[in-house]
Amino acid sequence: MQKHLNRSFPELQAGMKQCRLCLKEGFEIYPPAVFSGLESAEMMTIGQAPGITEQEAERPFNAGSGTRLFGWLGRAGIEEEWFRSTQYMSSVTKCYPGRHPSGSGDRVPSRREQELCRPYLSKEIEFVNPQVIIPIGRLAINLFFPKKLKLQDIIGTQKEVEGRWIIPLPHSSGASRWHQIEENRQLITDAIKLINNHRVRIFPA
Numbered sequence: 001m002q003k004h005l006n007r008s009f010p011e012l013q014a015g016m017k018q019c020r021l022c023l024k025e026g027f028e029i030y031p032p033a034v035f036s037g038l039e040s041a042e043m044m045t046i047g048q049a050p051g052i053t054e055q056e057a058e059r060p061f062n063a064g065s066g067t068r069l070f071g072w073l074g075r076a077g078i079e080e081e082w083f084r085s086t087q088y089m090s091s092v093t094k095c096y097p098g099r100h101p102s103g104s105g106d107r108v109p110s111r112r113e114q115e116l117c118r119p120y121l122s123k124e125i126e127f128v129n130p131q132v133i134i135p136i137g138r139l140a141i142n143l144f145f146p147k148k149l150k151l152q153d154i155i156g157t158q159k160e161v162e163g164r165w166i167i168p169l170p171h172s173s174g175a176s177r178w179h180q181i182e183e184n185r186q187l188i189t190d191a192i193k194l195i196n197n198h199r200v201r202i203f204p205a
């Protein structure tokens with residue numbers, strides 16, 4: 001029972017750091033939970049799960065995927081230091097899931113792990129109440145868009161869900177080939193323009 005869910009934001013965060021639910025169900029997972037930012041944030045990113053460098057630094061999008069992500073967001077006038085210190089960054093599952101058994105890349109969190117971690121994400125969204133959510137990668141995008149849609153049909157679009165704007169981006173890791181394909185780069189540019197429009201609206205100079 002995640003008792004801390006209905007308490008304050010700091011208690012929720014402390015509860016996430018202490019959480020071992022997936023370990024108790026026998027999943028290979030490496031706590032503590034990784035997330036960052038402020039309850040007052042107006043923009044929130046949701047990734048898939050932290051990688052090993054994120055887990056070691058306890059900082060979301062800490063390595064190459066972060067460099068690429070903030071390269072994209074930089075084109076929307078968003079500086080990394082500002083975003084990290086004033087906005088909010090989380091993920092579908094918050095603990096490093098370890099390597100894939102095949103040895104190639106990190107393990108994708110199972111449906112059960114996603115279920116176990118989902119109440120935390122719901123409460124983070126509820127507490128932070130951001131105007132814009134940027135789901136990054138398929139697992140996070142699936143929270144807001146039908147699974148049957150291809151990334152090509154989703155990236156570069158936005159939709160309003162419960163009063164928030166959802167603007168998806170592809171996974172920014174070097175292992176992802178999607179963002180490396182020429183015709184997909186324009187879709188990312190379209191998404192960045194949408195994010196920039198909201199940044200200007202929410203944070204006028």
Ligand code: SF4
Nearest residue numbers: 019021022094095117
């Ligand atoms: S991934 Fe989420 S539910 Fe699983 S142990 Fe970490 S914080 Fe808990």
